[in-house]
Amino acid sequence: MADRVRNLLTALTFLMLIAVPMLIHLARQAPVDAGAENRSLAATPSLAGIRADWTAFPETVNAWMRDHFGLRRSYLKIGFELEKVLPSSADFKAVRGDDGWIFNTLNAALALHRGLLPFSAGEADAWLDGLELIEARAEASGAVFIAAVAPNKHSIYPEYLSNYPRQVAGETRLDEVQRRARDRDLPLIDLRPALRAAKSDTKVYYQTDSHWTDLGAYTGFVDLRRALVERGIDVPDIPRDALRLREVTDFQGDLYGLLGEENGPPESITAVRPPHARGAKAGSILLIGDSFITQIAKYFEGTFEKVDIIDNAAGAPDLSKITPGTYDVVLFEIVERYLSRPLEPISGP
Numbered sequence: 001m002a003d004r005v006r007n008l009l010t011a012l013t014f015l016m017l018i019a020v021p022m023l024i025h026l027a028r029q030a031p032v033d034a035g036a037e038n039r040s041l042a043a044t045p046s047l048a049g050i051r052a053d054w055t056a057f058p059e060t061v062n063a064w065m066r067d068h069f070g071l072r073r074s075y076l077k078i079g080f081e082l083e084k085v086l087p088s089s090a091d092f093k094a095v096r097g098d099d100g101w102i103f104n105t106l107n108a109a110l111a112l113h114r115g116l117l118p119f120s121a122g123e124a125d126a127w128l129d130g131l132e133l134i135e136a137r138a139e140a141s142g143a144v145f146i147a148a149v150a151p152n153k154h155s156i157y158p159e160y161l162s163n164y165p166r167q168v169a170g171e172t173r174l175d176e177v178q179r180r181a182r183d184r185d186l187p188l189i190d191l192r193p194a195l196r197a198a199k200s201d202t203k204v205y206y207q208t209d210s211h212w213t214d215l216g217a218y219t220g221f222v223d224l225r226r227a228l229v230e231r232g233i234d235v236p237d238i239p240r241d242a243l244r245l246r247e248v249t250d251f252q253g254d255l256y257g258l259l260g261e262e263n264g265p266p267e268s269i270t271a272v273r274p275p276h277a278r279g280a281k282a283g284s285i286l287l288i289g290d291s292f293i294t295q296i297a298k299y300f301e302g303t304f305e306k307v308d309i310i311d312n313a314a315g316a317p318d319l320s321k322i323t324p325g326t327y328d329v330v331l332f333e334i335v336e337r338y339l340s341r342p343l344e345p346i347s348g349p
Contacts, residue, residue, distance in 0.1 A: 094258035100265065101160035102255035103153055104210040107337040112173055113154035114166045117340065124176045130315075130343030131186055131332070134288070137319045137347065138330035143286070144231050147332040148189040148224060149174055150212070150292035153205040155336060156195050173339040187227065194223045207267050209253030211295060214272035218243065220292075221299035224331065228282075233329055236277035236303050244273040276302045282328065286310070288317050289333035296333075304329075315341040 092105050103110070111117040119127075131147055138145035154161060155174065171179070174192075181188035195204050195216060204216030212220065218240070225235045249268045256264045284306035287293045293309065301307045310321055312334050322330060334343070 094255045095164065096259075097157075097160040097164075098162055099160060099207075100267075101157065101207045102253070102259065103161060104255060104258065104337070106258070108340045109152050109154060109337040110164060112337060112340060113152060113158065113161070114164060115170060115172055117173065118171070119173055119176055123342075124173070124180050127177060127339070127343045128180055128184060128186060130345055131181070131188065132184075133345050133347065134317070134319060134330070134332050135186065137322050137345075138327075141322050141324045141326060141330075143322070143327045143330045144228065144233055145330050145332070146187045146189055146224065146227050146231070147334075148191050148220070149177070149339065150220070150290075150333055150335045151192050151195060152336040153210065153212075155192060156199060156205055174336050177339065187231075189223055189227050191220050191223055194219050203270070206251070206253050206269065208251070208255050208264060209267075210255060211292060213269060214295070215243075215270060217292070217296040218272060218274070218299060221296050224296075225303070228329060233282055234280075235282045236279055238274055238277055238299060238302060242275050244275065246271045246273070274299050274302045281305045284308075284327045285329040285331060286321065286327045287331050287333070288312050289331075290314070290335055290338070292335055293331075293333045300331075312338075313346075314338050315343045316346055318346045320346075 095103050095105055095110065097103055108117055134147070135145045151174065155172075158166075178188060178190050195212070198204050198216070198219045202215045202219070203213055204219055205212050218238075221238070225237070228235050247268065248271050250266045251269045252263060252266060256262070282304045285300055285304045285308075287297055287300065287307065287309045289309070289312050293312075297307060297309055306327075308321070308327075310317065312332065315334065315338050317332070
């Protein structure tokens with residue numbers, strides 16, 4: 001009898017945990033803070049989406065529910081706390097490095113850094129085949145195309161990961177795609193040398209956040225602008241001494257959340273407000289990227305007349321927006337940790 005009561009209570013508790021978020025979601029959509037996660041959350045499904053691609057609609061609904069269900073932030077916090085006391089075989093979401101530095105480990109980022117996840121035979125070429133599809137679509141529309149992989153913080157500040165050394169000699173996935181891109185004459189700009197050079201006197205990545213700083217993003221912009229100028233696009237310069245800098249002393253990065261902490265010691269950062277370039281701006285540019293491209297976009301907004309942004313969808317970007325005569329430049333960016341996934345663009349109509 002006692003076992004039956006216990007089983008019944010367990011079942012009722014489980015049903016309540018499932019039902020309450022759904023009931024709250026149906027009663028009123030829970031508030032969502034996209035900025036807290038530094039990414040674009042799934043959009044509300046639409047009837048137009050069903051007509052456009054009914055086979056993808058179930059996953060569209062599923063993605064929306066994952067990002068918007070009732071009590072989402074509370075449940076995520078409970079999950080973080082449980083992971084700290086009930087470790088499982090799942091990967092940690094972040095790890096502490098040295099001197100207050102924290103590193104994202106989602107999408108096998110730490111394994112990529114340690115050289116423990118090399119491409120299998122043909123996998124790197126398949127990834128670059130996907131990049132060539134984007135290039136072909138851009139060039140067919142009359143646009144100049146360039147691409148870049150935004151390095152993981154691990155690749156720029158490995159000295160703060162002394163407890164997690166690379167254990168396999170040879171190339172990382174990023175090393176390999178850069179090498180093979182050169183062999184195939186693909187315009188994949190390697191941002192690592194400029195970022196590593198700049199870090200000698202500039203913090204180019206946050207200590208407590210996954211992303212590059214405003215000045216790190218500026219360093220990337222300078223490299224990408226140079227590549228466009230070499231390809232005949234007259235992008236005006238934004239000199240370093242023209243940047244308007246402001247010191248912020250209470251920055252809280254996204255990695256505290258991945259550690260399951262509400263807050264941690266605040267980080268001092270330099271916020272940048274770029275000026276609009278003097279003289280004539282370049283024409284139009286389409287930025288296809290993730291949260292790294294949204295940080296660099298303000299520099300392009302100061303140098304191009306028209307700037308549009310679409311999400312790279314972690315390796316499955318929708319290219320339907322690339323239509324003939326719409327853009328002078330198409331720039332594709334993807335963060336290094338997404339090299340753990342295939343690059344399979346959706347060509348669209």
